Amino acid sequence: MTSTVKVWDRPVRLFHWSLAGSVALCWLTADELHSLHEVAGYAAAGLIGLRLVLGLAGTRYARFSQFIRSPKRTLRYASDTLHHKEPRYLGHNPLGAAMVVALLMMVGGIALTGWMQTTDTYWGIEWVAQMHETLAKLLLVAIALHVAGVIHASFRHHENLVLAMITGRKRAPASGDVS
Template identity: 80%
Template sequence: MNKTVRVWDRPVRLFHWSLAASVALCWVTADELQRVHEVAGYTAAGLVGLRLILGLAGTRYARFSQFMRSPGRTLSYARDMLGHREPRYLGHNPLGAAMVVTLLVMVAAIGLTGWMQTTDAYWGVEWVQETHEVLAELLLVAIALHVAGVVHASFRHRENLVGAMITGRKRAPASGDIL
């Protein structure tokens, strides 16, 4: 029987799936149900705020200081991945960490531009609306890359990362894994 260890705590897992649901709800209601779209958007923005708190004061694998890597180390990991020699990380690998930051920044920017459209100063301002829409479309690309990365890492390291984000548990570290 394979031993497992707790990596993702309940707040991180609830954040992850709640953000995914909020973004999905924003996407399906964008042109039809404005009030639902706004509530889902504000929920997503609030969740980003929660994730920032968890990133600064959460448990070990939730903290940005645990998984953020330098651009050089991230590029080195990408090269190793392309050569099929990347190490397994118990928490986020460097590309996964970069994606976490990218997704958080994008959702925050989409939330900001969405909110701006409800203010007197920016109501009907074309660049705000266009920025909001372009960022939302780019977010879909980033989500697709995120899912592709999860699938790739799951196969490469023979573990179900989706399952780990549901249960919070991953295979115990082996020799060569990065904690």
């Protein structure tokens, strides 16, 4: 049996799947069921706040300082990936880290512009509504890229990353892996 190590703690896993569910619910209720759409949006906003706390004060692999890399290092990792020479990361790889940041910013922006539309100041303001919709559409593209990246990394490194985000466990690091 392959040795495994704990990488994703329960709060990170609950955040991940709860945010996925909140975003899906927001998408499904965007044109109807406005009260449910708002509740799901506020839940997503609260989850973003939780993830920011975990990113600053969470466990090792939850912390932003552990996985956010410089643009240069991220581009080098992207090049290595294109040439099938990328190392396996125990936590987020540099492209995964960039996606985490992008997704957090997009969902945060969607939540902010959604909330703005409920205020007297911004209710009915076209640019706010347009920004909300544009970010939501861009989020779908980012989610598709995220899923594609997970599938790619799962095949390249012979591990089920979806299962790892459910159980919190990944294969123990081997020589050449980045932990």
